[in-house]
Amino acid sequence: MATARFLRVLVSGALVASLTLGVLGGVASASDGAKPPSLEFRGEVIVPTGTTFGGTVIGGLSSITYDDAGGVYYALSDDQSQINPARFYTVDVDVSDGHLDAGDVTFLATTTLLAPDGLPYAPTSFDPEGLTLAKSGELIVTSEGIASRGIAPWVRRSALDGTYLGDLPVPDAFLPTSATHGVRQNLSFEAAAVAPNGRHLFVGNEGALVQDGPAATVSNGTSSRILRYNLATGRLDAQYVYLDDPVAETPVPPTNFSVNGLVELLPFNDQFMLAMERSFSVGAPGTGNTIKLYSVAFPGADDVNGIDSLASLASLQPVEKSLLLDLRTLGIPLDNIEGMTIGPKLPDGRRSLILVSDNNFAASQFTQFLLFALD
Numbered sequence: 269m270a271t272a273r274f275l276r277v278l279v280s281g282a283l284v285a286s287l288t289l290g291v292l293g294g295v296a297s298a299s300d301g302a303k304p305p306s307l308e309f310r311g312e313v314i315v316p317t318g319t320t321f322g323g324t325v326i327g328g329l330s331s332i333t334y335d336d337a338g339g340v341y342y343a344l345s346d347d348q349s350q351i352n353p354a355r356f357y358t359v360d361v362d363v364s365d366g367h368l369d370a371g372d373v374t375f376l377a378t379t380t381l382l383a384p385d386g387l388p389y390a391p392t393s394f395d396p397e398g399l400t401l402a403k404s405g406e407l408i409v410t411s412e413g414i415a416s417r418g419i420a421p422w423v424r425r426s427a428l429d430g431t432y433l434g435d436l437p438v439p440d441a442f443l444p445t446s447a448t449h450g451v452r453q454n455l456s457f458e459a460a461a462v463a464p465n466g467r468h469l470f471v472g473n474e475g476a477l478v479q480d481g482p483a484a485t486v487s488n489g490t491s492s493r494i495l496r497y498n499l500a501t502g503r504l505d506a507q508y509v510y511l512d513d514p515v516a517e518t519p520v521p522p523t524n525f526s527v528n529g530l531v532e533l534l535p536f537n538d539q540f541m542l543a544m545e546r547s548f549s550v551g552a553p554g555t556g557n558t559i560k561l562y563s564v565a566f567p568g569a570d571d572v573n574g575i576d577s578l579a580s581l582a583s584l585q586p587v588e589k590s591l592l593l594d595l596r597t598l599g600i601p602l603d604n605i606e607g608m609t610i611g612p613k614l615p616d617g618r619r620s621l622i623l624v625s626d627n628n629f630a631a632s633q634f635t636q637f638l639l640f641a642l643d
Contacts, residue, residue, distance in 0.1 A: 304563035306643040311368035315635035322378040324352040327629040331399035332607035344399035353388040354381045368639035403466030412456035415444035421456040463535040469497040474529035479577040484528040492530040507573040509586040516558035520551030532608040559595040603636045
């Protein structure tokens with residue numbers, strides 16, 4: 269159900285990775301996307317926790333995608349229908365002057381996501397995390413599932429009015445059938461993006477499947493899988509391995525919770541893309557969040573589709589990654605940034621890159637929009 273009211277939001281305030289399975293080189297020269305892009309920070313907007321719109325609480329913005337035809341963005345809330353029905357927002361982000369400033373973020377509508385039965389999703393029946401717009405005009409939504417209750421992750425097609433259109437297949441390897449198999453709790457499908465040619469959808473899990481290896485720690489990284497779907501056939505046609513960094517900061521005390529993993533992908537084409545890793549440590553300095561952007565190359569990576577456990581492989585070639593930006597260098601507080609999309613061109617001809625944070629609906633956090641110029 270869409271709401272046509274408008275809300276203006278104010279602005280507040282203006283390494284080297286060690287890997288568990290090997291050391292990766294830089295991205296090789298090739299065609300589009302092979303040369304790592306450059307990024308320039310162009311401003312931020314903060315939406316305070318508790319801000320409301322259309323009868324809902326704005327928050328949990330775990331993914332964002334741009335609709336070039338409509339000139340608007342769609343941002344997914346990861347609310348499991350506990351605060352308000354599961355939903356996504358239509359958002360205007362005005363970057364026409366090349367900067368992101370006070371008043372540049374406008375919430376335009378809220379749309380309820382509908383389950384296969386045509387009704388809003390029942391509370392705690394799924395965990396929405398990933399959102400992307402296909403060339404067909406459909407949205408693709410991912411759920412992490414709820415591993416602790418044996419609820420499987422999924423990848424679903426949805427109309428722009430929230431209507432369920434169908435499922436894409438999820439391999440058995442991801443199903444949480446036991447304590448030793450499938451996705452981990454809160455470490456499943458976070459990343460989802462369609463390549464610009466519209467042919468393939470890429471979906472990534474945040475951390476290792478239980479049978480693939482351990483989750484990230486301060487001492488060791490982990491492994492994610494990137495799934496490639498052929499949208500013309502609706503079939504999964506490849507899987508690749510992505511190596512995540514160790515946790516960036518030691519929690520305080522060291523026994524406190526910490527995490528690092530793959531939270532977003534942004535393809536330039538079927539072979540080269542951006543990836544975002546988010547690390548969080550309870551009690552670490554500042555907000556405890558560390559966000560890194562990587563350039564990723566798929567040529568030469570092994571296809572592990574059909575393999576239930578990576579532990580069964582003697583060796584494999586993961587995708588290559590090269591660090592583009594550690595957002596700590598911006599010198600601003602960083603919230604739990606999980607969403608990323610390419611927007612319209614800026615006045616100087618560069619493309620806009622928009623990032624957004626999931627505030628977990630917590631009073632100590634905030635919803636954060638960041639703008640970069642992408643060269």
